[in-house]
Amino acid sequence: MADNQTKNSKFFDEGKNLSELFNEAMNLRGLDVKKLSELTDIPVHYLAALSDGDLAKLPAVPYVRGYLIKTAEALRVDADLLLRAYKQEVLFRALKTSGPEDKLPSNRFTLGTPSRRRTFIVIGIILILVVVYFIWQIDNFLGTPKIQIFSPAADNLIVNSPSIKLSGEVNSKDKLTVNGEEILVEKNGQFQKDFSLQPGINTIEFKAKRFLGKEVKVIRQVIYQP
Incomplete structure (x- = not known):
């Protein structure tokens, strides 16, 4: 079977997206999503999502990975070929939907803007002065009085x-x-x-x-x- 997988993989262009590779592999085997579902026990609607290139309808990544490996075995193609195509498409869509207006969540431990840094510096100076004053005056609060x-x-x-x-x-x-x-x-x-x-x-x-x-x-x- 490994030889068949290698042979069939030669017919695929790695520049194609996941749905194109998936559909070509099904056509070579003379299958459709319903028959492929019977062979792999993968729900038809997930296979249809792969065929349509609708990644939003797919489950979590670990499940998709398992489905692609099962599908590759049934279609006698290299699983790595489908996995690479899936990863590239996920990355491409993430970059496409992320624009210049998108911002990473702010880290509460970072200083942020210059004005915010100045605020932290001022607060730090005030705290230092309070500590120094308390140390300087500690005898007036906690010491032993003299008469x-x-x-x-x-x-x-x-x-x-x-x-x-x-x-x-x-x-x-x-x-x-x-x-x-x-x-x-x-x-x-x-x-x-x-x-x-x-x-x-x-x-x-x-x-x-x-x-x-x-x-x-x-x-x-x-x-x-x-």
């Missing part, structure tokens, strides 16, 4: 006045409380407060809290002796 107490300068201080001026220094971005009362901190970080004393031991708790960081406490005791 420096000027007055009372020492613990267990004995005084004769019914009040004392509290003073000290903290980071201006930290929250400062004295015995639970929030104290205003100047831009330079310094603070002052007049604190009323009760006779005996007075406990004064200074507490500084960083925004996302830790909390620090300093306790001073002042003894008021009227």
